[in-house]
Amino acid sequence: xxxxxxxxxxxxxxxxxxxxxxxxxxxxxxxxxxxxxxxxxxxxxxxxxxxxxxxxxxxxxxxxxxxxxxxxxxxxxxxxxxxxxxxxxxxxxxxxxxxxxxxxxxxxxxxxxxxxxxxxxxxxxxx
Amino acid sequence: xxxxxxxxxxxxxxxxxxxxxxxxxxxxxxxxxxxxxxxxxxxxxxxxxxxxxxxxxxxxxxxxxxxxxxxxxxxxxxxxxxxxxxxxxxxxxxxxxxxxxxxxxxxxxxxxxxxxxxxxxxxxxxxxxxxxxxxxxxxxxxxxxxxxxxxxxxxxxxxxxxxxxxxxxxxxxxxxxxxxxxxxxxxxxxxxxxxxxxxxxxxxxxxxxxxxxxxxxxxxxxxxxxxxxxxxxxxxxxxxxxxxxxxxxxxxxxxxxxxxxxxxxxxxxxxxxxxxxxxxxxxxxxxxxxxxxxxxxxxxxx
Numbered sequence: 074x075x076x077x078x079x080x081x082x083x084x085x086x087x088x089x090x091x092x093x094x095x096x097x098x099x100x101x102x103x104x105x106x107x108x109x110x111x112x113x114x115x116x117x118x119x120x121x122x123x124x125x126x127x128x129x130x131x132x133x134x135x136x137x138x139x140x141x142x143x144x145x146x147x148x149x150x151x152x153x154x155x156x157x158x159x160x161x162x163x164x165x166x167x168x169x170x171x172x173x174x175x176x177x178x179x180x181x182x183x184x185x186x187x188x189x190x191x192x193x194x195x196x197x198x199x200x
Numbered sequence: 201x202x203x204x205x206x207x208x209x210x211x212x213x214x215x216x217x218x219x220x221x222x223x224x225x226x227x228x229x230x231x232x233x234x235x236x237x238x239x240x241x242x243x244x245x246x247x248x249x250x251x252x253x254x255x256x257x258x259x260x261x262x263x264x265x266x267x268x269x270x271x272x273x274x275x276x277x278x279x280x281x282x283x284x285x286x287x288x289x290x291x292x293x294x295x296x297x298x299x300x301x302x303x304x305x306x307x308x309x310x311x312x313x314x315x316x317x318x319x320x321x322x323x324x325x326x327x328x329x330x331x332x333x334x335x336x337x338x339x340x341x342x343x344x345x346x347x348x349x350x351x352x353x354x355x356x357x358x359x360x361x362x363x364x365x366x367x368x369x370x371x372x373x374x375x376x377x378x379x380x381x382x383x384x385x386x387x388x389x390x391x392x393x394x395x396x397x398x399x400x401x402x403x404x405x406x407x408x409x410x411x412x413x414x415x416x417x418x419x420x421x422x423x424x425x426x427x428x429x430x431x432x433x434x435x436x437x438x439x440x441x442x443x444x445x446x447x448x449x450x451x452x453x454x455x456x457x458x459x460x461x462x463x464x465x466x467x468x469x470x471x472x473x474x475x476x477x478x479x480x481x482x483x484x485x486x487x488x489x490x491x492x493x494x495x496x497x498x499x500x501x502x
Contacts, residue, residue: 083410086490088431119393123385124411125247126393128431182487 074106076113076121089124093132097141101152102165112142112150216244217280219366219398225264225274226422227257234260235271236422242400247392249409249430250402251493252419253501258402259299261419262370265400266296278366292320295359296368301351309346309354310339313361320362328361335380349375360387367391369401373408385412406494416493420501426455430493437496440469441487442480451478456500468499 079096081089100106115133119126133150136142143153180190220242227235234257242248252258263269265276267283276283279290304312309332317323332339335353343351352375359367367388373381389412391397403409409416410430417427428436442450444463455468468491469478481488491499 084407084492086434086492088434119389120386123382123389125389125414127414
């Protein structure tokens with residue numbers, strides 16, 4: 074994996090370490106990163122994006138604690154071998170949760186009836 | 201008696217000496233208060249970004265912390281030494297780049313770097329040479345003939361090439377184009393992370409700070425209004441918006457409070473000890489919005 078695969082938005086409300094973990098989760102869940110694939114070093118990611126190396130370490134540490142990554146001796150971080158390329162439906166569904174909650178909140182603010190929102194969503198999903 | 205106690209105390213603890221400490225710094229210019237009692241301690245290896253509006257006292261604070269001006273009251277320490285009486289040894293561990301460097305103007309960029317390089321034990325002349333080229337400075341022009349931006353670039357090169365343990369930069373971004381600015385940020389981030397360099401920099405460009413700083417200090421009207429880890433700040437504070445009809449339910453504790461024209465209320469609120477937003481955020485119609493540092497700063501500095 075190349076450090077340029079990550080997108081960093083420093084001025085977003087989301088801290089940078091969370092942005093990195095979220096992207097790793099998505100890349101792994103979608104199979105764009107496969108089990109055993111080695112990640113760029115902390116220095117490479119920090120250097121490429123001009124961000125603090127501590128932030129990258131923190132993100133890698135969090136992804137490791139979650140079981141997304143594992144430390145390979147002498148090679149650095151890699152996608153955990155136990156990760157199936159494609160995760161269960163409920164795991165993939167969990168990745169959408171923040172967007173779904175935001176959608177629900179906006180719909181409520183606009184006082185839209187639930188069935189109208191669901192009909193539109195079903196259409197977008199190609200049902 | 202006190203001195204003896206302190207000496208014993210210092211020998212028995214193994215805490216590293218803070219590169220920079222300010223205690224109750226106060227200063228004023230012609231009757232207007234520039235610093236209003238600032239306390240600030242910077243831990244070794246951290247990158248502290250200082251933000252504040254023009255005239256908030258950023259440059260004054262930096263100069264007072266380094267002993268370059270004598271405050272009306274308060275004390276500053278650099279690597280444990282009183283800032284106003286630094287030893288040569290301590291001076292060689294620091295590099296400071298002012299907003300408008302003006303020293304040694306009768307030398308060319310190359311002569312200046314060769315000259316000052318001799319005073320620094322860890323001078324990196326290869327870095328100085330290649331960076332002059334990359335940042336498009338003509339090495340044989342007199343410093344006096346360079347534009348203010350070019351002048352500050354040369355001074356940044358001087359500061360970085362000396363490989364200091366403490367690097368203090370006053371508005372370094374102003375002099376650089378986006379490519380050179382990114383390069384400077386990369387240098388700061390990697391040196392802090394790998395060489396353990398401690399960095400203090402002031403800036404207007406909040407996204408630069410969000411990239412490389414581990415901590416942020418908001419200086420407002422001569423006081424530190426907020427000092428927090430960059431990630432913590434983003435996770436701990438948010439804007440709570442309450443429509444007019446429920447604005448009476450607003451929490452009493454908030455960093456700022458603004459009544460909008462339509463009677464609604466915008467507040468900057470913090471999570472409680474359990475990570476929860478104030479009760480009012482759960483009322484129907486209430487909204488919590490996460491904020492970037494810039495929005496947060498604008499809200500509390502108004």
